[in-house]
Amino acid sequence: MYSPPSLLLVLLAPAAVTLYFLWTFLMLVLRQARSPLRHLPGPPSPSFFMGNLREMHDQENNGLVARWAAAYGSTFVYRGFIGGCRLMTVDPLAVNHIMSRGYEYPKPDFVRDALASMAAGYEGLLTAEGDMHRKQRKILNPAFSAAQIRSLTPIFWEKAIRLRDIWLDITASPKAFFTPVDPFARTEAPPSPGTADPEPAANAPLLSPSAVTTSFLPNPFAAFVPSKSSPTIPTVRARQPAGSCALELASDAPCRLDVLPWLARAALDVIGEAGFGYAFHSLEAAAERRDYESELAQAFGVIFGTARKFRVMTILQVWFPVLRRFKRENAAMQHAQATMRKIGTELIEQRRAAVAAESEAEKRSTIEGDKTVFDRDLLSVLVRSNISEVPGQRMSMNELLCQISTFLAAGHETSASALTWTLYALARCPSAQVKLRAELRSVPVPSGPSVPVSSPPPFQSSFPQQPSTPASVPSSPACSPPSSPTSAAAAHDAAMAALFDRISHLPYLDAVVREALRLYAPITTTMRVATQDDVIPVAAPYTDRRGRMCEEIRVRKGDIISVPIQAMNKGRETWGEDADVFRPERWEEARHREERCEEKGEKGRGKHVQGLWGNMLTFGGGNPVNGNRSCIGYRFALSEIKVFLFVLLRDIEFSNDSAVEIEKKVNVVTRPCVKSEPHRGNQMPLYIRRVLRSPSSDLRTDRHFGVS
Numbered sequence: 001m002y003s004p005p006s007l008l009l010v011l012l013a014p015a016a017v018t019l020y021f022l023w024t025f026l027m028l029v030l031r032q033a034r035s036p037l038r039h040l041p042g043p044p045s046p047s048f049f050m051g052n053l054r055e056m057h058d059q060e061n062n063g064l065v066a067r068w069a070a071a072y073g074s075t076f077v078y079r080g081f082i083g084g085c086r087l088m089t090v091d092p093l094a095v096n097h098i099m100s101r102g103y104e105y106p107k108p109d110f111v112r113d114a115l116a117s118m119a120a121g122y123e124g125l126l127t128a129e130g131d132m133h134r135k136q137r138k139i140l141n142p143a144f145s146a147a148q149i150r151s152l153t154p155i156f157w158e159k160a161i162r163l164r165d166i167w168l169d170i171t172a173s174p175k176a177f178f179t180p181v182d183p184f185a186r187t188e189a190p191p192s193p194g195t196a197d198p199e200p201a202a203n204a205p206l207l208s209p210s211a212v213t214t215s216f217l218p219n220p221f222a223a224f225v226p227s228k229s230s231p232t233i234p235t236v237r238a239r240q241p242a243g244s245c246a247l248e249l250a251s252d253a254p255c256r257l258d259v260l261p262w263l264a265r266a267a268l269d270v271i272g273e274a275g276f277g278y279a280f281h282s283l284e285a286a287a288e289r290r291d292y293e294s295e296l297a298q299a300f301g302v303i304f305g306t307a308r309k310f311r312v313m314t315i316l317q318v319w320f321p322v323l324r325r326f327k328r329e330n331a332a333m334q335h336a337q338a339t340m341r342k343i344g345t346e347l348i349e350q351r352r353a354a355v356a357a358e359s360e361a362e363k364r365s366t367i368e369g370d371k372t373v374f375d376r377d378l379l380s381v382l383v384r385s386n387i388s389e390v391p392g393q394r395m396s397m398n399e400l401l402c403q404i405s406t407f408l409a410a411g412h413e414t415s416a417s418a419l420t421w422t423l424y425a426l427a428r429c430p431s432a433q434v435k436l437r438a439e440l441r442s443v444p445v446p447s448g449p450s451v452p453v454s455s456p457p458p459f460q461s462s463f464p465q466q467p468s469t470p471a472s473v474p475s476s477p478a479c480s481p482p483s484s485p486t487s488a489a490a491a492h493d494a495a496m497a498a499l500f501d502r503i504s505h506l507p508y509l510d511a512v513v514r515e516a517l518r519l520y521a522p523i524t525t526t527m528r529v530a531t532q533d534d535v536i537p538v539a540a541p542y543t544d545r546r547g548r549m550c551e552e553i554r555v556r557k558g559d560i561i562s563v564p565i566q567a568m569n570k571g572r573e574t575w576g577e578d579a580d581v582f583r584p585e586r587w588e589e590a591r592h593r594e595e596r597c598e599e600k601g602e603k604g605r606g607k608h609v610q611g612l613w614g615n616m617l618t619f620g621g622g623n624p625v626n627g628n629r630s631c632i633g634y635r636f637a638l639s640e641i642k643v644f645l646f647v648l649l650r651d652i653e654f655s656n657d658s659a660v661e662i663e664k665k666v667n668v669v670t671r672p673c674v675k676s677e678p679h680r681g682n683q684m685p686l687y688i689r690r691v692l693r694s695p696s697s698d699l700r701t702d703r704h705f706g707v708s
């Protein structure tokens with residue numbers, strides 16, 4: 001029976017709530033006022049409420065961090081909400097100290113919250129902290145070993161070849177093609193169904209979703225717009241790009257193509273199959289202009305794509321954690337999350353059965369003295385950890401489901417962004433492109449009869465998938481003629497594996513990838529919070545606001561720290577006066593310098609930043625003992641990028657229209673935008689054309705779309 005709340009309760013409840021808010025606010029203001037960071041130099045704050053956050057919105061295009069560093073030194077503070085000081089440092093020693101203490105300097109709660117909505121919770125590798133993270137990292141590491149990544153390369157080859165063939169088809173008949181909807185274009189308001197014009201005039205405004213970015217909160221990745229309700233966007237226009245030069249003998253007129261959605265789709269297909277044996281068929285869906293996407297792709301898009309607008313509530317949730325419980329989730333989001341869970345569970349169950357069967361077979365083969373290679377692909381690793389009886393190696397079902405979302409998200413948009421910017425850099429630097437193509441073409445590729453590529457069996461869902469067509473590439477001429485499909489496949493795999501090894505060590509390809517990832521780091525900034533008072537060493541002493549010379553940075557528990565990855569990758573002290581210029585040769589020069597030093601028995605120049613890769617922070621940094629938060633998928637990404645560049649660049653010439661100004665828009669991942677067309681959202685229009693004397697028959701795939 002309903003009993004009315006007592007009057008005392010009615011009076012006390014609002015008072016308690018008010019007290020909570022006042023107390024929390026007071027504590028926050030007090031904490032900020034007592035932070036030793038307040039003594040550090042830094043730019044003036046244009047707004048009490050927003051601090052410098054609005055200024056930072058466009059920091060990747062206006063060199064803000066470099067300007068601040070020039071004005072205030074390598075270590076300074078900027079202001080966050082209600083004037084809170086946030087540390088920003090480009091000092092390598094300080095950055096190493098922070099990044100190598102992943103558990104003492106975790107991601108701030110508001111960053112974790114934003115990532116958690118993308119990674120479906122707090123139990124994925126991106127969002128887990130402390131012991132849970134340590135355990136997960138240990139379990140997952142084998143799935144990202146060099147040998148394991150090598151075994152995934154057939155999928156990279158297949159997708160790269162498919163994309164190349166689609167693009168070559170486009171160069172052959174540009175009018176027949178349309179730019180697909182970017183599966184991860186951030187949308188503000190999805191266009192209403194039925195507005196799509198299948199063949200609008202070439203100069204018609206593009207009905208692209210408009211971009212929404214917030215620089216102060218790392219928003220979950222982006223929006224998937226099911227093509228049913230989305231416009232088809234014609235950006236293929238036969239027009240000579242201003243300032244383009246004939247790089248080599250090229251056929252056809254160059255046609256304008258928004259490469260971003262194609263690369264996003266290719267990368268999604270790669271991580272789906274390589275990570276979980278799930279065939280998104282995202283490239284095919286676009287190439288065949290199908291009006292449906294896979295069930296998981298749709299759900300994925302809704303979850304990651306809900307554009308997070310700047311709301312007062314968002315800020316309040318940063319200050320008052322209790323408000324985070326009142327996050328609204330609409331019906332579409334709930335449905336998408338349920339779908340993700342359902343498919344995730346099905347994927348896991350399917351693989352669990354396979355792993356159990358394999359386990360039995362292994363037991364038998366051990367008895368018989370035979371040796372079975374145990375699968376180490378990501379999903380199998382996850383599933384095995386779920387059934388493990390060792391507590392330290394066991395992940396719960398919820399952790400498993402979080403990892404699926406985490407890796408789908410973390411593993412595809414970053415790679416797509418990296419590839420997009422690399423093509424852009426090469427389009428703007430014809431000499432580098434020609435040099436790279438010459439190197440790539442100097443590598444003989446296997447030729448011969450087509451044989452099926454061995455890739456993980458596609459996941460069977462209720463989604464009306466196309467029958468999976470295995471990619472085919474020729475087997476190596478060096479191999480003896482295949483006597484059976486199995487031996488032919490093995491021969492082919494061996495030939496392609498050898499080709500992969502070869503391209504992994506191509507010096508100019510490596511230099512191009514490094515230089516592109518230096519200048520166009522897909523993740524431009526990361527944030528950390530101090531969990532205890534600490535003293536951070538610096539390489540360059542600085543003068544604080546009181547005129548004192550400081551040789552360290554004092555931080556207090558709760559202080560927020562920004563690590564400007566991109567700005568550090570462009571630091572003149574490390575990279576020289578031409579740090580802003582795309583010049584792959586700098587990597588060759590550095591290598592020669594190091595070789596000379598080694599010959600003389602001297603130590604090299606030494607690392608400036610102990611980043612995971614190439615002295616850069618592009619893939620983050622970390623220390624296995626005290627919290628390794630560096631990118632677990634960096635080998636995966638580098639292999640994927642190199643294979644795609646190898647396949648695409650050999651046959652296709654890329655150029656750009658120098659009148660079209662491209663800007664960076666940061667939304668966790670850095671994506672391109674045309675400055676004069678912000679309403680069109682993220683895009684990267686380039687001009688492509690087939691390079692003549694193309695060895696396009698060298699690397700082939702059984703295409704079930706397009707023309708030859």
Ligand code: HEM
Pocket residue numbers: 125126127137271406407410411412414415418521522523526527617618619620621628629630631632633634636637
């Ligand atoms: C060019 C491509 C990529 C770039 C530039 C990149 C960059 C990064 C960076 C900077 C971090 C650290 C973030 C931080 O500390 O705040 C990170 C973490 C991570 N990356 Fe990547 N990533 C790429 C590709 C991938 C791929 C392909 C995968 C998976 C297949 C992946 C999975 C992850 C995961 C799971 C984490 C979290 C690791 C942890 O906290 O232990 N990334 N990535």
